[in-house]
Amino acid sequence: MKLTTKLLAATAMVSASAASAVELEVTHWWTSGGEAAAVSEFAAAWNATGNTWVDGAIAGSGGTARPIIISRILGGDPMGATQLNHGRQAEELIEAGLMLDLTDVAEAGNWADIVNPSSLLEGCTLDGKIYCVPVNIHSFQWMWLSHQAFADAGLDVPTNWDEFTASADALEAAGKVPLAMGQQGWQQNGAFGVMAVAIAGQDAWLAVNADKNADVAAGPEYAKVFEAAVAARAMAANTNVQDWNQATNMVITGEAGAQIMGDWAQGEFSVAGSVAGTDYTCLPGLGVNEILDTGGDAFYFPVNDDPEITAAQKELAALLISPEVQVSFNLAKGSLPVRGDIDMSTANDCMQKGLEILAAGNVLPSGDQNLSADTTTQIEDLMAEFWSGDMSAADAQTRYAALIASAD
Amino acid sequence: MSLELGKSAYSVEIKQLDLAFGAVKVLQGLDLNINEGEFLVLLGSSGCGKSTLLNCIAGLLEITDGQIWIKGQNVTWAEPSERGIGMVFQSYALYPQMTVKGNLSFGLKNAKLPKDEIEKRVARAAEILQIEPLLNRKPGALSGGQRQRVAIGRALVRDVDVFLFDEPLSNLDAKLRVDLRVELKRLHNQLQNTMIYVTHDQVEAMTLADRIAVMKGGAIMQLGTPDEIYNKPRNLYVADFIGSPSMNFLEGHFEDGRFTVDDMVMPMTGYDFAAPQTANRPAVIGIRPEHVVTGELVRNTPLRYKVDVDLVEPMGSDTLVYAKLGRHIFRIRMDGQAVVQAGETIEIGVDPSRASLFDKATEDRL
Amino acid sequence: MADIAMTGPRGPKPKKRFSRTNIFLYGTLIMISMYYLLPLYVMIVTSLKGMPEIRLGNVFGPPLEITYEPWVKAWSEACTGVNCDGLSRGFWNSVNILIPSVVLSIAIASVNGYALSNWKFKGSEVFFTILILGAFIPYQTMIYPIVIMLREIGLMGDLGGLVLVHSVFGMPILTLLFRNYFTSVPEELFKAARVDGAGFWRIYFQIMLPMALPIFVVAVILQVTGIWNDFLFGVIYTKPATYPMTVQLNNIVNSVQGVKEYNVNMAATLLTGLVPLVIYFLSGKLFVRGIAAGAVKG
């Protein structure tokens, strides 16, 4: 049985490559400099197979892009492939039979063995079938520190969160924004999550995010997190930017001391020519708790009536996870590859740090895999309100716990 | 062929016509027969239903019940263009973007007539109406009179038996109106078509009509020749409506062939009763101002009264005198040369045979 | 509100040329004009500056060194994702959306208005009332059902779908516009044409249409500006390849690569606003009539 499927898949792939060039439209929301460079790697690899990559970049964050992508799939105008965070976002689409089953491709490519951590593939699996290709691992658990900002303030670059908070006043005195924070809910929520893992600890974080334990969310560990967030809010008060990459840019130019942002920020540093270790420092887990959450991007392939397109979709699925493409893409993107069996020696300091943590197995599932989009949106709204206003830590925690209690 | 069709003696027949807009009944059980070649005027004040009736005949309004026959054909539900009618509107309704020629030939083109036939008919209509020099102009460049001529021409080219006119002269100034009225009469004499003409102007009605239908509240009050309408109005409404200045009315009592008002008694000798009158009843007598005799001629009239002149309105050709007769104000039309002054007492004479007598309750002519 | 034609000022006339009232009057008007003109001025000068000059400071200062680079970049080089062909793509998309939408919506609405004023039938007024009330219903309540409807007829994401959506949502105002116009045409003209044997379409094409040219111009202005400026429908019912210019503008301005290039953003903004602005300045009073048409009452 298994053999037959493998053979079938192989045949499908062969016939697809043999077939005439297929145009696949791929939608994604990778529009910042580093991201765009990374997606070009995909496009180049795909075009090299004789097919055509039709780029469907949707600007803004995933929040803007997802509705467009979903309404197109629902609207009967599916794209060839699309980026979506794996996890619960696509569940209903899969249940409605709108996504292509990639199990045969996965088995042919032996994804079960090569994808590390395996939770990534689990995120793509529903009822034993695989519906998406994880392409990278992204972790929010990073803090980026500007060497120049600290030098201007006459300080050493901190090595953990406590040292950083201690230096905030001096940074401010030197006319710097201690913590750059783009004023969008997802960024603020992400930073909060990082602080939660670092301050409340891994167990408390899992209890809240995976088990939806509202008691823990309302408990003393989280109270400390909210206190820290209030402090962080004060440090970020003078950030007059909305987009995450503008905030990153403040770190690059030395306007801001630090930013808590996912590893995709690395792409911005490399585009700007900054060098890890000399121009900036990256601290995983705020330097407190070296751990990575393993969110990431995945590609889904909406069901299409045209067998030629279906074949091409499978071909692209296999291509995205192939070793060479993984290396080139992730180097450009600043993210970690989804397979542990490839050579990433050309990666820079920060990525190496990440790879080590990954190899050591210090991983957490990402928020996306745990909470529904609805709950996430509500929490992001709360965070947006919290970070841009003067809500007290206690109030914020009460409301946060209520949202966790009603999470589905 | 005409036998098969059951050719009627009438050009237009309207049978039991009902028209209602929702709950509002506009026309009710209306019957009207119009003779071949007749010039019929529908006369009434605004809102009496005369234009509505015309629109029903034209097929521009969908009727609620009843039948309309034209030339022996039941056309109740036929399209306007299939009824063999031509229509002229008050506002001319010329197509502004077409030349005069285009206006005249539009209907013929719609009927898919051959080109030379169209040319022929347009030329003929233009000749009759003397609008040949205007053929290539647009309506915007024409005067009101010229426009109405073109509008008539548009009906003319259709070569139909029945012409419908919806207050065609009302938008013209007084002088033009008279000129065009004469022309219309001449046109009717020349063509001998059936014409149905709607107006609120009694002068137009009197001068043009073979018969006049006076309408009120969606019903025909009287249908008759202008002479009948004027001299023998069938009811108070018609009597009051026709004639300017309007008829003098005196309310009183009819008894034994005499009409009594206050202390005056008028024997109705020589009056042409609609039916032999025996019953006594409250009645109204109507006397037209121009039928009141003054001056020397008073002597020849059977009834004479002394009246006090209240007000004098000289109008050039004649003079209107308001005089007190008992407690009533009486309008008297005198010659333009007459010398009368307010405060004077004059003698007037009335001829009962020229008066109209109405039952006060039914308002019908006695 | 039927006619907004300016028949001449009505207010009391100020007495002397340099009276105190006059100075106050013109002073106030000029001050207010500055508020209205400021953004346009700032956009223009910013779009002509280089980034270093912008960073130095004053947005209101005229450019020290005029550069057309931002315009070129906005038009043909600015990136959203890996597509770096600037706004030009959005411009042509907008044109492709605009032309059929304007033609279709006006064609439908003018026939509607004509039917509603001259060929009333049982229920026609009811449908019309619903249509007008529909103009006030928040689009949000209809967005999702329309996604489903477009999917059912296979036009979701297609330009045709957006054209349809624009025609549907343009219908209330345009129908009202045409209905009011055709109602003002003397009814006798219509009757005369019927007596002349013309039917529904012949009267429409040969009598009504040639008379209604001015109102068609008004409708075209109304629709061109409206559709060109649309964002909501563009973002929901199209895909990136067919994004209209407004959506692409928002994308370019909000997809920052490194530093925000304010000059390019402003050039892009001006480019997007250019089409309706040109129409506005060319059409003058007709534009006023066009937009006031939205306010026309029955």
Add this chain to the structure above:
Amino acid sequence: MSVVEDRSLQGAAGAKRPIRLFRNPMAKIASIPMILTAMVVFVGGTLWTVVHSFSGSKLLPRLNWVGFDQYERLWETPRWLISISNLALYGICSLILTLTIGFVLAALLDRKIRGEGVFRTIFLYPFALSFVVTGIAWQWILNPDFGLQNLVREWGWESFVFNPLNDPDTVMFGLLIAGIWQGSGLIMCIMLAGLRGIDEDIWKAARVDGIGTVKTYIRIVIPMMRPVFITSLVLIASGIIKLYDLVVAQTNGGPGISSEVPAKYVIEYMFRAQNLGQGFAASTMMLVSVVIILIPWAYLEFGKGMRIMHFLGMIALVLLTLAGFVAVVVAWSFSLSLLLPLVGFLICAGALTAYLRFVKGHIQHG
């Protein structure tokens, strides 16, 4: 023999009453797009949304009933309440400022000034621009590092702060500046047309009576322009509820969620949060608020004398008043400063009183 007659002879089609539904079939066929739009898209689509707002639909629409759960959650969600109070604040300010500015500009232009055309062109051009363009332009002007704030600081006032787009307390005013800039020209044009529609004799009479200019405007001209004001009011109000593009382009709801508006809440819950039911419930609430505003207006416009409309209008007014006050109370409890909602409260109360008087006056006049 004429062609028209030929046709009428061919058949007795006119005798048969046609079936009503098939009379003038072309008019009905041509109206199909309108009927479909009205019934399927407007009525059908709206009903569909309302029905599904009682479901627990997530990513895909389903009919798994949850009763009023979505509404309960909606009114417990701070972001929705903030959206509502933002809209109330924006709406009331925008209404008052736009009407005032529109009227004042129109009145200034109506005073026989030179260069009226130039000024009118300047005031109206922003209306040609989209909200996206407007939002981006003002985002740039209000940018604290380069825009107005920076300019004033360069003039020497170092501590000057004007940074509405990054300040949650004042961000709505940043939007308001842009919104009024874009929309007031239209209202000016409508007002100007209204002023021009006022008989010049009114001005002469006022002058003869010795009434001052300002007083004439307030006491005589504005009351005469009541219909113009109502039209403007409805126009502005319906635009306010649709407020979306401007927010997306200028602030995208930020900082935080302090400039969120209901329309954006709907879109984001429908698509981003994948909670269709929640989005439908929110859009239904938007619909309800529009209906509340619309009914009194529809009553004034179309329903004079219709008792049911009068009744509905009164209910709507009561609801409107309640809604206004609830919005203000909500704004009070969520806004960070006290002054703002207090001012809003007064404005709201004033606006409602004015609105009530307006409507009452109309009912009496009607």
